[in-house]
Amino acid sequence: MKAAVCYEFNKPVVVEDVELAEPGKGDVKIRVAVTAICHSDIHDWKGEMPGAPLFIGGHETAGYVEKIGANVTSVKVGDPVVVSLLAHCGKCYYCVTGLPHLCEHRFDPPKEPRVKNKKGQPLGLKGNVGGFAEYVIVDESQVVSLPKDMPLDSASLLACGVITGFGGVVFRAKVRPFQSVVVMGAGGVGINSIQGAAYVGAYPIIAVDVLENKLKMAMDFGATHMVNAKNAKANEEILKLTSGRGADYVFVTVGSVGAIKQGMSFTGQRGTTVLIGLPNYRDQLSFSPLEMIPSEKNLIGGFMGATNLKIDIPNLVTMYQSGKLKLDELVTGRFPLSKINEAMALTEKGEGLRNVIMFE
Amino acid sequence: MKAAICYEVNKPLVVEDGVTVADPGKREVKVKVAATAVCHSDLHFITGEIPSQLPGLAGHETAGHVVEVGEGVTKCQVGDPVVIGTVTSGCGHCYYCTIGKPHYCIERGAYMKPKHKNKKGQYLTLMAGPVGGFVEYTTVPQELVTKIPKDMPLDRACLIACGVTSGFGAVVNRAKVPAMSSVVVIGTGGVGLNSIQGAAFSGAYPIIAVDILDSKLETAKKFGATHTVNLKKEKDPVKAVTEMTSGRGADYAFVTVGRVESIRQGFDMTGVMGMTVIVGLAQGTLASFTPFDFIFTEKMMTAAGGGSIRSSIDIPFLISLYQAGKLKLDELISGHYPLSRINEAIESLKKGEALRNIIMFE
Numbered sequence: 079m080k081a082a083v084c085y086e087f088n089k090p091v092v093v094e095d096v097e098l099a100e101p102g103k104g105d106v107k108i109r110v111a112v113t114a115i116c117h118s119d120i121h122d123w124k125g126e127m128p129g130a131p132l133f134i135g136g137h138e139t140a141g142y143v144e145k146i147g148a149n150v151t152s153v154k155v156g157d158p159v160v161v162s163l164l165a166h167c168g169k170c171y172y173c174v175t176g177l178p179h180l181c182e183h184r185f186d187p188p189k190e191p192r193v194k195n196k197k198g199q200p201l202g203l204k205g206n207v208g209g210f211a212e213y214v215i216v217d218e219s220q221v222v223s224l225p226k227d228m229p230l231d232s233a234s235l236l237a238c239g240v241i242t243g244f245g246g247v248v249f250r251a252k253v254r255p256f257q258s259v260v261v262m263g264a265g266g267v268g269i270n271s272i273q274g275a276a277y278v279g280a281y282p283i284i285a286v287d288v289l290e291n292k293l294k295m296a297m298d299f300g301a302t303h304m305v306n307a308k309n310a311k312a313n314e315e316i317l318k319l320t321s322g323r324g325a326d327y328v329f330v331t332v333g334s335v336g337a338i339k340q341g342m343s344f345t346g347q348r349g350t351t352v353l354i355g356l357p358n359y360r361d362q363l364s365f366s367p368l369e370m371i372p373s374e375k376n377l378i379g380g381f382m383g384a385t386n387l388k389i390d391i392p393n394l395v396t397m398y399q400s401g402k403l404k405l406d407e408l409v410t411g412r413f414p415l416s417k418i419n420e421a422m423a424l425t426e427k428g429e430g431l432r433n434v435i436m437f438e
Numbered sequence: 439m440k441a442a443i444c445y446e447v448n449k450p451l452v453v454e455d456g457v458t459v460a461d462p463g464k465r466e467v468k469v470k471v472a473a474t475a476v477c478h479s480d481l482h483f484i485t486g487e488i489p490s491q492l493p494g495l496a497g498h499e500t501a502g503h504v505v506e507v508g509e510g511v512t513k514c515q516v517g518d519p520v521v522i523g524t525v526t527s528g529c530g531h532c533y534y535c536t537i538g539k540p541h542y543c544i545e546r547g548a549y550m551k552p553k554h555k556n557k558k559g560q561y562l563t564l565m566a567g568p569v570g571g572f573v574e575y576t577t578v579p580q581e582l583v584t585k586i587p588k589d590m591p592l593d594r595a596c597l598i599a600c601g602v603t604s605g606f607g608a609v610v611n612r613a614k615v616p617a618m619s620s621v622v623v624i625g626t627g628g629v630g631l632n633s634i635q636g637a638a639f640s641g642a643y644p645i646i647a648v649d650i651l652d653s654k655l656e657t658a659k660k661f662g663a664t665h666t667v668n669l670k671k672e673k674d675p676v677k678a679v680t681e682m683t684s685g686r687g688a689d690y691a692f693v694t695v696g697r698v699e700s701i702r703q704g705f706d707m708t709g710v711m712g713m714t715v716i717v718g719l720a721q722g723t724l725a726s727f728t729p730f731d732f733i734f735t736e737k738m739m740t741a742a743g744g745g746s747i748r749s750s751i752d753i754p755f756l757i758s759l760y761q762a763g764k765l766k767l768d769e770l771i772s773g774h775y776p777l778s779r780i781n782e783a784i785e786s787l788k789k790g791e792a793l794r795n796i797i798m799f800e
Contacts, residue, residue, distance in 0.1 A: 152531070167530070168529075168530025168531050168535065168536075169530050169750070171751060173530060174527075174528070174530075174535075174538065174540055174748050174750055174751055175538045175748065175751070176536070176537045176538020176539070177538070178536060386536055386537065388531075388536055389533065389536055389537065
């Protein structure tokens with residue numbers, strides 16, 4: 079099968095024939111239909127995340143079940159599915175307490191390498207998916223069935239971008255009606271935080287970005303106000319929009335320490351800054367305890383929107399089908415695997431929302 | 439092997455030899471029973487208050503050692519000391535397991551299939567839970583089994599299977615009582631005392647124990663009750679509780695007695711927005727409530743099944759608490775009996791004087 083392999087950071091990925099193993103116990107083999115490019119893929123490719131080449135990127139995938147390993151019960155051959163990086167064992171402390179996205183085994187690599195190149199070198203699979211390939215093998219827990227009439231390019235976004243943004247607001251922070259929300263970054267993740275905030279009745283919902291066209295798009299997804307982060311008076315504008323208090327919640331979906339600091343300054347007393355976007359893993363955040371103590375601000379992380387995959391994905395699909403969740407509008411470019419380098423370059427520039435690789 | 443069988447309701451159990459149990463199938467384990475406590479729920483079945491097909495085998499607070507494991511068992515090995523309880527640790531994959539409520543696992547209904555036969559070959563219905571504890575050996579799904587430390591005494595451990603978790607868990611897991619909130623516990627038996635120690639553990643105040651025997655109320659104080667009300671001596675128990683709670687009524691009432699009248703009384707003892715938690719199995723109908731009782735007060739009525747525990751987490755946690763001296767178990771045991779004297783143990787519990795009587799098998 080063909081896959082896009084990263085041999086060296088920052089160099090074009092190589093589309094070549096690779097060898098795929100057979101699905102083992104509890105594994106599901108999927109014929110990939112679509113894999114979206116996430117900003118984390120760009121971080122991986124630039125060496126801004128832990129890990130070294132060789133690897134296959136891609137972790138927002140949808141496709142069809144091609145083959146199932148022993149003991150697999152939740153899907154059958156032919157099922158359309160979404161494939162996520164959120165593996166969970168169902169037995170550890172976090173799984174048992176209803177937090178499978180924090181499973182103790184979520185990052186465990188497969189026991190045997192699943193993909194090798196023609197030279198026989200094992201290839202790492204980002205997110206234990208490696209979706210920039212014609213087929214993937216993943217753990218059953220990473221797979222959720224889809225209705226047959228669900229378009230797979232829209233569905234693939236549910237694997238990461240949508241749930242990270244939407245879930246950050248709805249599942250992690252549990253924002254309540256009438257609470258004020260600022261979303262830093264109106265890209266593929268932030269725009270979903272905005273629609274999550276609109277869904278739960280937050281008000282105002284203030285989109286913050288540096289590009290006017292993205293801010294305008296944010297308004298279509300439910301933002302009630304927009305503020306350009308480059309505006310020297312951004313802080314004053316946020317205060318004015320939040321009755322002089324600062325926001326109850328600030329979701330920082332941009333992977334930059336500068337945006338986090340700015341987001342904390344937009345947060346009011348007892349307010350919560352939620353870190354969602356991944357910066358370069360070497361970046362350090364520094365601030366004074368006095369920025370938190372007198373104001374009792376909270377600073378928390380949100381991983382993959384605290385999503386409970388097997389429950390929340392079907393719910394989000396239902397919302398999409400009933401017109402309450404925008405997905406189609408998130409896909410701004412479609413590319414064949416042969417043009418993946420072009421697509422990644424566009425994602426890096428940050429102008430579109432989601433570029434997707436189409437396999438069929 | 440020997441078992442204590444219920445052939446007729448309200449009659450002494452028949453201790454009989456020649457009983458057999460099925461070999462452990464897929465994901466099942468066979469346990470040599472060391473200790474089984476007699477719970478009030480066993481009495482509900484044995485006396486016929488809760489109907490059941492006969493002959494039957496009760497007992498559901500059990501500890502012992504694993505002697506055989508079926509295919510696919512991952513939770514324990516032969517030789518491990520274990521607690522067997524009525525609350526499943528869950529399949530890990532159904533809706534309830536996935537949202538952190540494994541005690542509602544959809545597989546739990548299937549666990550009631552009988553596995554013991556008497557010497558005539560009749561199946562023995564499992565009474566008061568899927569355990570079958572009044573017998574020398576039992577076979578259960580691994581999901582009901584929790585491995586425990588080797589130095590944990592089994593007569594103490596068996597109490598954690600149901601009585602301790604039902605009482606303690608109702609306060610800590612179900613109601614999630616915050617520190618400083620006021621708590622009433624109606625009934626200070628084997629379950630109620632554990633609600634009291636759960637409330638004390640959570641920092642509730644005041645913790646008001648309600649019962650009809652001064653001797654039990656004295657014990658309740660040792661478990662953390664800060665105030666007591668004797669229903670036989672107090673003319674207006676509701677007023678007494680209201681006075682103890684700054685004139686507002688309690689934030690929480692845990693009704694561990696299996697009587698509908700006690701549930702009503704507990705409800706009346708709660709204040710505005712107070713929560714009444716039904717813990718004891720009560721037969722009968724809750725009548726005489728009007729919507730007005732709820733609307734102007736925003737009171738809540740709910741229940742806790744098996745203490746809403748996540749058994750794979752909470753049973754080891756409670757054992758650590760015991761070992762650290764923060765959970766009382768020794769004081770819950772009123773007597774030890776061999777299987778041959780099980781009817782004496784039952785009679786003593788019926789009188790309401792005993793907390794927990796334990797049937798010892800070795």
